Amino acid sequence: MREYKLFIGGEFVDAASGETIDTPNPSTGEPAGRVAVAGAEDVQRAVGAARKAADEGPWPTMKPQERSRIMLDAFEKIFAASSDISQIETEDAGHTVRMSNLFTVPYSNEFWKFLSDLGGRIPYTEKVEPYGFPTEAWEWVEREPYGVVGAIIPWNLPYMMAMWKIPPAVVTGNAIVVKPALETPLSALALAEIIAETDIPPGVINIVPGHGPTAGEALVTDPRVDKLSFTGSTEVGRRIMQLGSGTIKHVSLELGGKGPNILLDDADLDIAIPGSLWATYMHQGQFCTSGTRLFAPASLYDEVTARLVELAESLTVGSAEDFSSDMGPVLNQTQFGTIDRYVQIGQDEGAKLLTGGSRITEGVPEGGYYYQPTIFGDVENSMVIAQEEIFGPVLSVIRYEAVEDAIRMANDTVYGLSGGVWSRDIPRALAVARRIKAGSVWINDWHLISPASPHGGYKQSGLGREHGIWGLNQYLETKYIRVAQEATKDQKFWYQVLGV
Ligand code: NAP
Ligand code: MG
Numbered sequence: 001m002r003e004y005k006l007f008i009g010g011e012f013v014d015a016a017s018g019e020t021i022d023t024p025n026p027s028t029g030e031p032a033g034r035v036a037v038a039g040a041e042d043v044q045r046a047v048g049a050a051r052k053a054a055d056e057g058p059w060p061t062m063k064p065q066e067r068s069r070i071m072l073d074a075f076e077k078i079f080a081a082s083s084d085i086s087q088i089e090t091e092d093a094g095h096t097v098r099m100s101n102l103f104t105v106p107y108s109n110e111f112w113k114f115l116s117d118l119g120g121r122i123p124y125t126e127k128v129e130p131y132g133f134p135t136e137a138w139e140w141v142e143r144e145p146y147g148v149v150g151a152i153i154p155w156n157l158p159y160m161m162a163m164w165k166i167p168p169a170v171v172t173g174n175a176i177v178v179k180p181a182l183e184t185p186l187s188a189l190a191l192a193e194i195i196a197e198t199d200i201p202p203g204v205i206n207i208v209p210g211h212g213p214t215a216g217e218a219l220v221t222d223p224r225v226d227k228l229s230f231t232g233s234t235e236v237g238r239r240i241m242q243l244g245s246g247t248i249k250h251v252s253l254e255l256g257g258k259g260p261n262i263l264l265d266d267a268d269l270d271i272a273i274p275g276s277l278w279a280t281y282m283h284q285g286q287f288c289t290s291g292t293r294l295f296a297p298a299s300l301y302d303e304v305t306a307r308l309v310e311l312a313e314s315l316t317v318g319s320a321e322d323f324s325s326d327m328g329p330v331l332n333q334t335q336f337g338t339i340d341r342y343v344q345i346g347q348d349e350g351a352k353l354l355t356g357g358s359r360i361t362e363g364v365p366e367g368g369y370y371y372q373p374t375i376f377g378d379v380e381n382s383m384v385i386a387q388e389e390i391f392g393p394v395l396s397v398i399r400y401e402a403v404e405d406a407i408r409m410a411n412d413t414v415y416g417l418s419g420g421v422w423s424r425d426i427p428r429a430l431a432v433a434r435r436i437k438a439g440s441v442w443i444n445d446w447h448l449i450s451p452a453s454p455h456g457g458y459k460q461s462g463l464g465r466e467h468g469i470w471g472l473n474q475y476l477e478t479k480y481i482r483v484a485q486e487a488t489k490d491q492k493f494w495y496q497v498l499g500v
Contacts, residue, residue: 002033002088004185006042006209007192009049010202015210016041023185026094026329027319029367033092033186038210040218043177046206047148047222050175053203054147060173067171068120074198075113081194082106085187089159092186094320094368096328099283108163111467114451119171119472128480134493138483143476145173146226146250150219152212152240153188154232155181155331156286156391161231162188162207164466169229170204172475177206177225179216181232183331185209212236223247227475230254231288233389234415234460241463252464252474254288255457256389257417260410261291261446262432264403264423265299271444272422273307276395279420279446281315281373284330285393289418289440289447293379293386294397295406301399305377308397309355312373319365329368330392336369339392343374346385351376351396381409389415403432411437416458420446439465 001022005012015036022031038046053059059067086100095104126141149169153161158180169176180188192207208215220228220243230240231254244251261279263272279291296304320328330336336359343357356374364370371393379386379396386396400406410419419436421443423429433441439456440449449455454465464474486492494500 001031002186004033004035004189004192006036006038006046007189007196007205007207008042008046009052009206010196012192012196015039016045021182023092023183024332025091026331027321027368028365032088035185035189035209037182038179038208038215040214043179043208043210043215043218044222046177046208047150047219047224049203050148050177050206051224053175053201054145059175059201059204060145060147062173064122064124064171064173065120067173068116070199071116071119071167071171072113074195074200075109075116077194077198078112078191079109081190082109085159085190088187088190090320093155093158093184094328094331095283096320096325097323098325099328104157104160108160111160111163111451112167115167115467115471116171118452118469119168122469122472136485138485140481142479142481143473144479146475146477147174148225149174149176149227149229149475150222150225151176151178151229152216152219152232153178153180155183156283156288158184159187159191162191164231165229166191166205168466168471169475170200172472174227174475175204175206177208177219179219180207180209182209182211217243220244220249221246225249228252229474237462252466253462254455254466255417255460255462256415257288257290257457257461258293258387258389258413258415259289259291259418259420259438260413260436261294261420262403262406262410262422262436263294263296263300263304264421264425264429264432265297266424266428267422268424268444269300269304269307273304273311275422275444275446276308277311277315277373280395281312281327281393282447284327284371286331286335286391287447291418291420291446292390292395293381293410294395295400295410296397298399298401301397305354305375305397308375308395312355312375315373317360317370317372318363319368327373327393329364329370331369333369335392336371339371339390339394342385342388342390342392342394346376346379346383346394346396349383349385350378351380351383351385352378354397356393381412387413407432407435411435414460417456417461418442418446
């Protein structure tokens with residue numbers, strides 16, 4: 001069994017309490033690894049190590065190009081570990097082997113590579129338009145790291161989320177303390193083992209899995225943390241914002257979603273049908289950007305639902321470790337219980353269960369929670385199953401008459417993370433896409449975003465944007481510098497005002 005300690009100040013250490021936890025493999029329920037559990041005291045030590053790295057250097061005062069070079073050198077080691085990390089992500093987080101090897105790990109690695117490179121190329125000074133009133137001056141802006149970043153990440157995409165937080169924070173000169181979810185901490189700690197072997201100085205990156213209410217809150221409330229970057233549920237995001245307000249922390253939040261997927265009547269169904277299932281069933285629906293509300297035109301409703309059901313029923317659900325599995329287990333019993341409860345609610349409120357709706361027990365390992373790919377028809381957008389994030393393989397199909405109605409219902413949600421449109425007519429699809437109130441909108445595609453593009457939510461799906469220049473800027477303070485041009489006191493503007 002893999003065993004990991006906390007990564008603090010460049011060293012692997014036990015928790016002060018000595019506590020450890022076994023993290024289960026979602027496919028089997030068997031332990032995938034054992035990790036030290038950080039308590040408040042350990043988090044405070046990690047913040048201290050990060051503070052030292054941020055205040056005493058050399059990392060923040062190094063040239064950005066130099067930081068970038070060190071991080072790109074580190075990338076060689078990260079890249080070399082790809083298949084090992086993929087294996088860990090499958091064992092610890094239930095990513096199917098196809099998902100972890102083809103998507104999760106190579107895709108996440110691109111974020112390290114691209115953002116480490118971009119961080120060495122962006123200008124850290126900016127011109128200020130000369131203004132001349134009340135006096136001429138030489139003036140410009142310098143972009144500086146905040147200092148210490150506290151990052152909290154969710155269980156569904158542990159490696160991806162670590163790779164979304166660490167590179168942009170660190171290449172811009174910050175030190176970071178990452179608190180992975182205790183459900184799936186292994187890949188972030190495997191990354192720590194690689195980082196320990198690179199030239200990134202001790203204390204710049206610290207990784208401390210622990211319980212949210214203890215370790216998480218210790219990080220969020222620590223006055224030595226300058227900036228918080230959180231990915232998780234809207235409910236916990238709200239709490240992070242409240243707790244961060246005590247010390248006026250800069251907060252960026254990537255939260256939940258209930259992605260509207262609008263199928264126009266000219267869509268190519270050979271792509272739109274599988275595409276809509278990819279939008280919902282990727283990682284068993286445990287994806288923030290999932291397109292869980294499909295708006296189908298009334299004229300095509302019967303054909304669309306029949307084809308969705310046929311394709312959903314053809315999917316192979318099984319152990320994440322089995323190459324033939326299209327879908328794997330859901331995380332654990334709690335997650336299974338939540339999904340099952342929503343499926344009951346859907347039936348109670350009058351939606352029609354077209355397929356799925358039950359746990360699979362035949363032909364799958366006993367200790368895992370496998371859920372049938374599930375589709376509800378006759379869903380009203382106001383129903384609970386269309387309004388709340390289920391975070392499981394459950395698709396709601398909602399009928400519409402006019403495209404106008406589909407757009408209105410699509411936006412009738414507290415969320416605004418993702419959205420999509422399927423059509424053969426790109427200008428028509430674009431006109432619809434522009435009216436969806438969400439941070440990312442796909443046309444004839446879903447889930448994919450590049451490391452160069454901004455990711456984040458409208459409304460209660462979040463604050464701020466990750467990746468690209470937008471993401472790097474989230475980790476940089478803005479300092480205005482003004483150098484006076486006057487040579488003598490009596491040329492001074494303030495001499496005339498105060499007379500000193
Ligand atoms: P969660 O319950 O909100 O937990 C997220 C993280 O916050 C975990 O590390 C958790 O720790 C920690 N936490 C919980 N309570 C806390 C508190 N009081 N103070 C500080 N930290 C606390 O979310 P999840 O169930 O792990 O993940 C699923 C959610 O993440 C979904 O809503 C999904 O949409 C969202 N998500 C969003 C994005 C995006 O980019 N917008 C990406 C992925 C996921 P423990 O659980 O270890 O106790
Ligand atoms: Mg696990």
